[in-house]
Amino acid sequence: MSRYTQRLQRTSSLTLAVGAIYNAASSPRRIAVYYWSMGSPATPADVAIEAELQLSTTAPTGGTARTPEKVDQADAAATTLAMEAPTANGTLGTPPVGTLLSLPVNGKATNQWYALPGNEFVNAATASYGFHIMTPISTALQSVYSTIMWEER
Amino acid sequence: MGPFGRRKGAAGYVVSTGPEGTVERDTLRCCHCQRHIIVPPGPPKPGEELYGVCRQCHSITCPPCAALGTCTPWEKQLERQEARGRMLKAILG
Secondary structure, three states, X not given: OEEEEEEEEEEOOOOOOOEEEEXXXXXXXXXXXXXXXXXXXXXXXXXXXXXXXXXXXXXXXXXXXXXXXXXXXOOOOOOOEEEEOOOEOOOXXXXXXXXXXXXXXXXXXXXXXXXOOOOXXXXXXXXXXXXXXEEEEEOOOOEEEEEEEEEEX | OOHHHOOOOOOEEEEEEEOOEEEEEEEEEOOOOOOEEEOOOOOOOOOOOOOEEOOOOXXXXXXXXXXXXXXXXXXXXXXXXXXXXXHHHHHHO
């Protein structure tokens, strides 16, 4: 079980994802997310942002493809794909299974979520299934950074 | 409290670091939809329903899953989704 990480960035949008990680159409694996952080590199200001990690069942399009980094350099390259700042989201899950975690974020603060072992967010090993990072609420549109770490199973 | 200062049953934690210092909150995990719920500090307010308990698997659930009243653990849902994906791939190629 190999671990990977990816930092994603965009000027926050109320409708478009900051980024997403998702299974390739071939060789889909279970993705187990165990760390997620949200912060802003902008000048510190009291901007209220709600960040959400959501399940998705299709891939986003139009963004910048990123190559996930290996946590252990001895591991093979990730089969999971990552995209930053898409122009169209994938299909997001619907409640009650849609939003996995809502993080209220202040523009001056950094928020990190850690899963205790066995409590990771896991998606199905199905083509294009994955996770989207959303900011559905933001009192000002500013640049946000999000780092996500996961294990391929 | 559990080991390492965690609440018993905690599934994760959120660390918020800002100008006013660092705040840490435990999270609980819904056994049916795997959603994590951030636990507010202090005792629950009267009438506040933070989470439910499934009467079949005796695990913590989020309020929407508790309202459904059915027990389908997340692992079972994953297996169904994967079986559906394999079937579609076999049909559509």
